[in-house]
Amino acid sequence: MHVLRLLLLALLSLAHVACLSQGTTLRVKDLGKLQGWRDNVLVGTGIVTGLAGTGDSPGNRATRQALSNVLSQFNLTVPPEQVNSRNVAVVMVSAALPAFAREGDTLDVTVASSGDARSLVGGNLLLTPLRAPDGRIYALAQGALSVGGHRYDANGNVVQKNHPTAAAIPNGATVEVGMPPSAQARSHVTFVLAEPDYTTANRVAAAINSQVGAGLARARDAAGIEIEVPAALQSEPVGFLARLENVAVEPDRRARVVINERTGTVVSGGDVRLSRVAISHGDLKITIANLNSVSQPAWIGRTGPGVATAVVTNTEIGVEELTGVGFLAGSGTVADLVQSLARMKTSTRDIISILRAVKAAGALHGELVVQ
Template structure:
């Protein structure tokens, strides 16, 4: 068995340079918004139009010995109940099925979904399964919260986990998180949700990411590009749209015109970190103050291997198996990266390439830079 432990040292030093900047010749910032033009339909939705979450407990089969153990009998009980419907009786006390796992199945039912449409499914292990790699989700009905009278979708299919988990001879190699997977288009909608919205001469657009600046820009764009309509920002999360003629005869046509209007949204500085996959996404408007990053690592490897011990000739002893342990330590050289004034995301990426850090270490450095104050952005961890 091999166990890898990485001890990371990160030293962060802020460099104060604002006092050295010249106070003359500065160009005042422009009031004109900058950024890409996007359609209103991509950043706002009609009030009353929303998605609904579906879930249930299911069983994954076909695992290669990486399923739930007897310490988590839920999957085996579910299998016994399922095969009983086909006239097969199983004794739970004699079951030891390592190729099945009990999972939580979740999905999101979009608005205006019709029976026959397909939606994506997420599958998460509940018991002590080591991996869902290669598994197949048995047919599982999905219900909304608080209503199990009728299934709104039925999920089934092979699971994709985006990683692997290999064990052999006491050694283990794992990439990404292997206990959560997805089934693209893995559920068939059996029942749609009635979407209700009102058109009494006016309606409300709700921003997907509430922001006062973006709401004001949406209202201004509608007033400018659609003269027969009027719009006013109610707050950071909603824009009220009304007909200047007092009535909306064809609401679908009006909404289609509004959705096509383009605006420049005001995007906040955000860094998104997905610890399951090691993915890090940094927005282009993230501001970086001067800083120094020092990174060094101590790696400790513990190797265990078996050795066969033979008895002496004519001693009457038995052959024995002895387990040996070898501990190897290695300390890497400390790498230092400097973030200069007026640095961009590209400059920060160059520093990280110089440090040659792993995704796990990079996540820790970004969090420390945010805590120290060098990165002016909100960090979202998924």
């Protein structure tokens, strides 16, 4: 029975090592995108109405002028000087136009106050044109605002949650002008990696040549792979691009450790190597305690000048220095180090300091990213 248990443990260990030795196979579409596929930024200026006295102040000239312009479109002539309302706010409206947007598609809209409004809760955005950098109108936005916060004040007391001056309108914009189709007839396309890497680019080109067609792909640099579209498929490239997206490839991975000092987060690949290094991390702990005792006169019943009960304070100061020393072999990894420090109940802040010191000593063989 003992022999069978040892054999089972050995088989499990071999299976674990085999899984670690195998890399992660991904599709090409998960590593990047074709050159030219990008979102287009749209922006516009609009008016939010229906606010319960939390809009822009009456002294805001931009709000008065904007509201006067809107009323003039409905044959109402109101000079800006006569506009006096706190139920209106001037806002900036933005959205992202996808690469394959068509007429009639809807977009999510972000609305942010540009004046001195206190809250946009309960507001409604009037029809607002959204323009691209070329000045052309591509979408129209309108609808009720969804605010993820609130702000209420009375008699000098203020209760606020999140940012009530920013809001969103899901599917609040309608595309009026669609983007031209990107899959037009072409002889070459360029695939761009999300994380440039020469090894990954070479592997992607080799995988395309072996799984789609020999000599079609060539890695130009660490980010771009130029792919030739066969002449028979240039008029209808969708099927060919679909095959390219599903090509399986094993990407390379950089040795990288990411540290966020604000949140105390450490994220590292399990295979980031460490050279042989000795680590000594000390912590000085100082304890100060005040002990109060009562001092009585020699004769309790004795009275007279200067004879009274006195309170005496004694201060005790304790200094304790806690030091942990660890040695890492040449085959150690950052994961081994973090696990060892965690077992020693080392705080995350101390782990971050130790990793930065190890990197400065030249023993951490990877990129240390501090956020």
